[in-house]
Amino acid sequence: MIELFKQPNIDWMGKAKYFFGLSLLLLIIGWTSVFLKGGPAHGGLPYSIDFKGGTNVDVRFAHPPNVDQLRSALSQQGLGASEIQAISDDAIPGAKANEVVISLEQKGQTDQALDTSKAQVLTALNAIYGQSNSSHSDFNAATPASLTAFLTTRDPLLLTTNAGDRYQQLAKQILQYRDKSSDGVLTNFDDLSQVAGVTPQVLASLKDGYALGPFTIRNVEIVGPKVGAELRLQAVYVTLYALAGMLVYIAFRFEWVYGAAAVLAVFHDVLITLGFFSLLHFEISLTVIAALLTLVGYSMNDTIVIFDRIRENNRLLRRESFADVVNKSINQTLSRTILTSGLTFLTVLVLFLMGGQVLRAFSFALVVGIVVGTYSSFGIAAPLVVAWVNWRGQGAAAGAGPAAGSKARGSDVAPGRLAPAGRRS
């Protein structure tokens, strides 16, 4: 049997003050960054276009573009304030930057401006990289429909029957080659000869009718300013609702203290993760909110596993102090906690490294969140319950407060020390 920990015997509760200190430190570091950068509403938390509105145009070039040239062309279109960010698929930034995202912020612009901004970006791009031979349409902008129409009209294969279907199939294959094998920007028509069905005749007519533009628009996002503000509020609400839902569920399955401690711990995870987003300037998008909510659910798992064990041990070990019971419970579940969190951490790490730039911020939230979430289940949630039980226990012993006194039922079961629930035997 391979084991990570052979009967660990760590006094977790004795170290609670260090855990609280560490959490406080992490919170302070992260949220100092948030407030130094302008507070949560004004740039301290880097919102993506989903939440702040604006225009993003993602362009991939055949060769790394000259950013200065691009910037001056954008300025000529009155888009001097736009931001140009080079992106790459590798997790290490700036590895190969053939791709840029041009972002225009939405500051009190009208609906028309929203619509024209995309056209202006395109004009600027065409000004630098545009085709001199404008009678040829750009192959890198061709759609399946337009290419099918082109091939059907030219009929390079001299098809007599079923020409429409055959050319549609061919167009699909050609464009698949362009989009998958050459990343959306074809640089040489002759590469297409690898595609099944592309005869020299087909190639010739493509060369004759099309030109190869040096860039392709990969992604366009235009979000009105109203949408963003609304969503931001909703994101906060939905997180709070989810937390409230869990509070109720755990309170129902355990006790209110446990629910409160678990929810506080998870809230702490979310705050620390957000702090990291501010610190490292990852953008908070809708998918990141999805990641945060998943995190809320996930880091709850570890906490519940520990709480479950506390409940069980509480019945078996009535002589021991509550802190010892909690310690024992954490120790007994430690290898499970480390194993599953470790495995989930590995999967999201893979996602972070290999998921491409679209999922980068999403997986970053999970990478940070899983580490913090695992730590907080024994570092925050469990000590909070212990602290509460001790406080109430002392209160009851000293007779401080009628509420505490009346709640202390039984002789050695302090309030919060889960009495046998009777649900399991």
Add this chain to the structure above:
Amino acid sequence: MTPNLKWKALFILAVILGCILFLIGLPKFPPTSLADIKDNFAHQIKLGLDLQGGTHLILQVQVQEAIAQDTDQTVQRLTDALRAKNISYTEIRRIDDTHILVRGIDPAGLNTFRDIINAQYSNIWDLSAAAGQDGGYTLSLRDAAKAQIQESTMNLSLETIERRINALGLTEPTIQLHGRNDNEILVQLPGEGDPTRAKAVIQEAGQLELRLVEDPNVYTSQADYMQKHGGILPPNTELVPGTASRTVNPADAGEAWYVLQRSNIITGRDLRTAVENRSVNNPGSYQVNFTLSPDAAKRFGPFTEANKGRQMAIVLEKRVYSAPVINGRIDDSGEITGSFSQQSAHDLAIVLSSGALPASIKYLEERTVGPSLGADSIRHGVQASVLSLLVVMIFMLFYYRLSGANAVLALILNLVILLAALAMFGAVLTLPGIAGVILTIGMGVDSNVLVFERIREELRNGKSAASAVQAGFDKAFLTIIDTHVTTVVSAFFLFLFGTGPIRGFAITLTIGLIANVFTAIYVSKTIFQYHLAKMDRQAELSI
């Protein structure tokens, strides 16, 4: 093997086979080649716009316009009614979208006024004394009536947009109500690289009117007319802008203002068909020919007969496109000229034959994913899924040995059920959805680990293999349910909140978790029991 175990095994086998059949065996059954399997799979697992490429538009219908229009009509009808009964008043006007102010009603006619309101308006409007206005009343549109206008406006907009998009011939569009505000519509156009044209066609109001021209002269501006006529318009007329020459492009021609009658003879609703055609008079350009519905034709014939020799303006989107002279009786056809290209004439014909929008439309959001980005995302998603699956599997096999194989089997089954369930519900796989699949892999083994660690503990406490397995599953069961419920709770709120890709993620995660309870508990336990039944009683469990 006990009969009970046999049935369990059969049931599990049936589920697996059912899922696999559903994923790769349909719709072409039986699949005879690898290409068939691929096709079937691609048919069953539908990809979201972010993976297959396409355009996603969210538009907002300006419903308040339709409500204000309705209020305006009420003002008009009320004015007419009071005039008909000879009740004098100081003014009747619309204050805002849903309120009308009536001021200075002749006290003698007050009862009649109330009767009119009670008889005709009281189910839609509330009458109350206007604050600070002596003898003044406010009519407020009831919320129920407002909601009704809102609903019919949204439905009409939805239908109109649907007709227009279908007429554009785009493949598999999605057009549906969207969001919580009850005034948004989501349009998804898969495979559409550049939505500029579709956007323009959707947004076009499509308001066509034919109106009589009151004054044969045209004016260069409103001020020009006012100056020449002492600032007075003939009754029931208005000045409408247009272009001086009907063959010149509106953009480069000078402004021309026409004096038109307020009432229209024909509106867009009276059209039966609209088609683009080559222009006869202006070669190389196009025009739109339309025909009228039989009802409208019955009105139009006599009308043109009676007004022979006068000019009739064709007003589109509140602009005069042309104002030809009526040469003779016209029954049911007409044309709109202007220098249209073939495409713009075609688009106009689509807009006209689909009918007018009840209110104008604003775009709130536009997202276009190019095909190469979608392909990239799929590649990354699949690579990451496969790699994380491998990492987890290798670890489980290494750490739990034979029992690890049990977990690996459960994990694979979990994924198969997840994909099959996605296909069955017609859920769309998005990029965050793929992330949900990966997360399911990570969280899926959590249940196995919980059970296995528990079994190990029981073994350490000296229990026999069989009772350790039994105790392990029993004790871990409630914990597993608890952990799953909390995650489902957060996925549920995510589903309520999110749209498109986010919902895809929430659905994937939830299905994955439910499938996980089945695989990690039921299936995994059955495998253990099967193994224990075959195993020597004294042998050690490989865990």
